[in-house]
Amino acid sequence: MAKTKRGPVDRRGFLKGAAAGTAALVTGTSAKAQEVETRPSAPLPSARALAAETAPVSAAVEVLTADRPGSDFMVDVLKYLGFEYICANPGSSFRALHESIVNYGGNKSPELITCCHEEQSVAMADGYAKMEGKPLAVMAHSTVGLQHAAMAIYNAYAGRGPVFLILGNTIDVAARRPGVEWYHSAQDAAAMVRDYSKWDDLPISLTHFGESAVRAYKISMTPPMGPVVLVADSDLQETPISPDQRLRIPKLTLASPPAGDSAAVAAAAKMLVAAQNLVVLADRAVRTAEGLRLLVELAETLQAPVVGGKFPTRHPLSQAGGRGLIANADVILALEVPDLWGAIHSVIDQLHRTTSTVTKPDAKIVSVSAEDLYLKSNYQDFQRYPEVDIAIAADAEATLPYLIEACKRLITDDRKRVFEERGKKLAEAHRQGVERARAEAAYGWNSSPISTSRLSAELWEVIKDKDWSLVNGGASRLWDVDKVYRTASGGGAAGVGYGAPASVGAALANRKYGRLSVSIQNDGDLMYGPGSFWTAAHHRIPLLAVMHNNRAYHQEVMHIQRMANRHQRGITNAGIGTTITDPNIDYAALVRAMGVHGEGPITDPKDLGPAIRRAADLVLKGEPALVDVVTQPR
Amino acid sequence: MRLFLLAAVAFSMAAQTPAPASKGGGTPSGNAQNGKRIFESYGCYQCHGHDAHGGAGARLAPNPISFDRFSRYVRKPTGEMPPYTAKVVSDQELADIYAFLGTIPAPPPVKSIPELNH
Numbered sequence: 001m002a003k004t005k006r007g008p009v010d011r012r013g014f015l016k017g018a019a020a021g022t023a024a025l026v027t028g029t030s031a032k033a034q035e036v037e038t039r040p041s042a043p044l045p046s047a048r049a050l051a052a053e054t055a056p057v058s059a060a061v062e063v064l065t066a067d068r069p070g071s072d073f074m075v076d077v078l079k080y081l082g083f084e085y086i087c088a089n090p091g092s093s094f095r096a097l098h099e100s101i102v103n104y105g106g107n108k109s110p111e112l113i114t115c116c117h118e119e120q121s122v123a124m125a126d127g128y129a130k131m132e133g134k135p136l137a138v139m140a141h142s143t144v145g146l147q148h149a150a151m152a153i154y155n156a157y158a159g160r161g162p163v164f165l166i167l168g169n170t171i172d173v174a175a176r177r178p179g180v181e182w183y184h185s186a187q188d189a190a191a192m193v194r195d196y197s198k199w200d201d202l203p204i205s206l207t208h209f210g211e212s213a214v215r216a217y218k219i220s221m222t223p224p225m226g227p228v229v230l231v232a233d234s235d236l237q238e239t240p241i242s243p244d245q246r247l248r249i250p251k252l253t254l255a256s257p258p259a260g261d262s263a264a265v266a267a268a269a270k271m272l273v274a275a276q277n278l279v280v281l282a283d284r285a286v287r288t289a290e291g292l293r294l295l296v297e298l299a300e301t302l303q304a305p306v307v308g309g310k311f312p313t314r315h316p317l318s319q320a321g322g323r324g325l326i327a328n329a330d331v332i333l334a335l336e337v338p339d340l341w342g343a344i345h346s347v348i349d350q351l352h353r354t355t356s357t358v359t360k361p362d363a364k365i366v367s368v369s370a371e372d373l374y375l376k377s378n379y380q381d382f383q384r385y386p387e388v389d390i391a392i393a394a395d396a397e398a399t400l401p402y403l404i405e406a407c408k409r410l411i412t413d414d415r416k417r418v419f420e421e422r423g424k425k426l427a428e429a430h431r432q433g434v435e436r437a438r439a440e441a442a443y444g445w446n447s448s449p450i451s452t453s454r455l456s457a458e459l460w461e462v463i464k465d466k467d468w469s470l471v472n473g474g475a476s477r478l479w480d481v482d483k484v485y486r487t488a489s490g491g492g493a494a495g496v497g498y499g500a501p502a503s504v505g506a507a508l509a510n511r512k513y514g515r516l517s518v519s520i521q522n523d524g525d526l527m528y529g530p531g532s533f534w535t536a537a538h539h540r541i542p543l544l545a546v547m548h549n550n551r552a553y554h555q556e557v558m559h560i561q562r563m564a565n566r567h568q569r570g571i572t573n574a575g576i577g578t579t580i581t582d583p584n585i586d587y588a589a590l591v592r593a594m595g596v597h598g599e600g601p602i603t604d605p606k607d608l609g610p611a612i613r614r615a616a617d618l619v620l621k622g623e624p625a626l627v628d629v630v631t632q633p634r
Numbered sequence: 635m636r637l638f639l640l641a642a643v644a645f646s647m648a649a650q651t652p653a654p655a656s657k658g659g660g661t662p663s664g665n666a667q668n669g670k671r672i673f674e675s676y677g678c679y680q681c682h683g684h685d686a687h688g689g690a691g692a693r694l695a696p697n698p699i700s701f702d703r704f705s706r707y708v709r710k711p712t713g714e715m716p717p718y719t720a721k722v723v724s725d726q727e728l729a730d731i732y733a734f735l736g737t738i739p740a741p742p743p744v745k746s747i748p749e750l751n752h
Binding site: 350452454458464554557561570574633 | 676680685688690718721723749
């Protein structure tokens with residue numbers, strides 16, 4: 001829904017309109033004036049008000065310009081923090097900062113990225129951080145802007161993504177213009193998202209702003225990372241910096257991520273080395289290229305299978321079918337697994353929910369997670385409480401070097417032989433798993449709607465020789481996922497509407513590296529924020545979006561079907577309220593309207609490969625493109 | 635906001651191994667055309683795909699399991715699949731769906747698909 005940041009006619013415009021309307025009443029000839037006359041929704045101003053508005057200004061307010069507003073210093077701070085971009089949908093509560101960015105700051109570092117919705121701005125920042133490993137700044141407009149941004153902030157929070165949000169607001173009642181500005185001001189503006197942001201502050205001076213901005217950045221980047229909110233008071237932005245004001249920006253020193261306690265790491269290593277059937281669950285373990293190298297080193301040191309998270313798909317220790325390995329394990333190493341309970345339990349969603357433990361009764365579990373360092377109460381993203389044997393409250397990536405070293409110290413020749421045998425079995429299991437995946441992909445190869453396996457295979461055919469980066473959607477097991485930037489996790493809280501803007505944000509980060517950014521774009525998700533594609537076109541952000549268009553909010557189709565079957569009073573209505581048909585949406589036309597190359601809908605599988613190839617050629621030249629593919633449900 | 639619970643365990647018994655002969659014995663005759671229609675309208679496609687090749691749920695065809703196992707599981711699933719009781723799907727309709735599954739052709743050989751042979 002569109003928000004109103006200003007009334008349809010601001011006060012000055014309204015007064016002009018009223019005057020014109022009066023004139024029109026006198027002359028009775030101007031159709032334009034007649035139209036203006038009917039527009040105002042508030043009472044016409046009195047003659048006194050009109051006189052006051054048009055009278056000469058008094059000497060006290062003769063100074064009408066300012067050389068250096070406070071917002072210029074705010075830009076100095078943003079530049080110091082190294083933001084490449086700042087995403088925003090414009091709003092009057094940060095008008096001074098906006099102007100300072102584009103004029104004083106030269107619209108460079110940060111460059112302003114125009115977004116069509118604040119949810120898009122924050123999701124772009126979240127997607128950018130997943131590729132770049134650092135926050136992108138966002139500006140949002142006080143109450144209404146933050147309300148729009150809220151879901152994306154929650155996604156970033158649950159996904160432990162760093163986002164730096166600057167929120168315009170006007171705290172001083174005397175500084176607010178009458179009317180709309182009151183709707184767009186709050187006493188404690190950040191309160192609404194405090195439950196799911198890591199830190200916020202309301203600086204009341206520029207010195208305070210500089211200090212809190214540096215602090216906020218540091219907090220955002222310290223694992224577990226998260227979104228931070230800094231309120232930029234509009235009066236503070238617009239008030240000129242006095243010549244005698246001495247401002248400085250404090251030094252930023254990022255905190256080193258917390259690594260595991262040496263005694264706990266040693267105890268964990270003992271358990272891992274002694275294990276017969278060890279499994280590593282890698283969920284959010286890897287943040288950087290170095291983290292990926294370390295995870296591979298740990299796995300190879302122990303010849304342990306790795307399930308989930310970022311791990312090279314063609315490595316023999318990369319294993320799918322994690323449930324079987326977990327069920328057979330005597331030791332499980334969980335590295336940054338946000339839902340560890342869910343990983344080791346099975347829940348069947350029937351009328352009476354049944355829960356069972358997947359693991360052996362005597363299986364030992366070692367957890368390394370920064371989640372143990374930071375939790376909030378209200379939002380339940382922390383999942384059920386997992387029972388473990390060793391809990392290391394630390395960042396997994398930072399702990400890996402110590403864990404590897406501790407393991408190496410304990411490995412005897414006998415254990416080495418055991419590991420080698422285990423490694424051979426796992427390599428064979430990996431080979432068989434890939435063959436099974438290949439055979440599975442052949443089913444439905446010629447189906448229409450097009451199978452998701454075929455979509456994946458045709459896409460891989462086009463990108464496999466490029467420096468690709470799948471910024472949205474899941475990579476096939478048949479793809480060679482060999483680098484940390486090859487994949488990005490989805491929205492942390494599974495909030496729909498994340499995929500399109502996050503992929504544009506990630507593509508923005510990838511642009512300077514010349515990577516081919518690829519998104520597998522869901523239809524329902526796209527309709528939350530199609531304006532993301534306008535942003536991609538406007539800022540020349542190359543992105544190849546290939547749609548998984550099943551013409552439904554399909555997860556919900558299945559949920560309603562489940563309820564219908566359970567209640568046994570009709571099983572043919574699950575599509576009501578859950579499908580996106582009648583009319584079908586022409587997504588290619590939708591993005592073409594925003595200046596993006598669009599093809600489709602593709603329904604014949606034979607047409608798919610050539611369409612993706614044509615789109616990819618344009619993306620490699622620097623444009624965004626979308627191929628709409630009508631697919632099987634899953 | 636959205637639950638992602640309908641996992642691939644749905645109908646986990648199905649189509650893991652080639653089925654014994656599905657004609658004769660305890661298999662009632664069914665109308666494959668009607669089966670194809672109600673496979674859609676009764677929501678089977680949602681988890682198993684429009685051609686029963688699988689998705690959120692298991693692959694059902696080609697080579698479906700025996701009708702006896704099929705109907706027992708549909709009536710009283712032990713996994714994630716929602717139950718389809720006789721109140722909402724008649725025995726004859728089950729037979730029709732089963733007949734439809736029997737019409738699904740085998741996939742092309744993997745080796746004949748260049749995109750799957752890198």
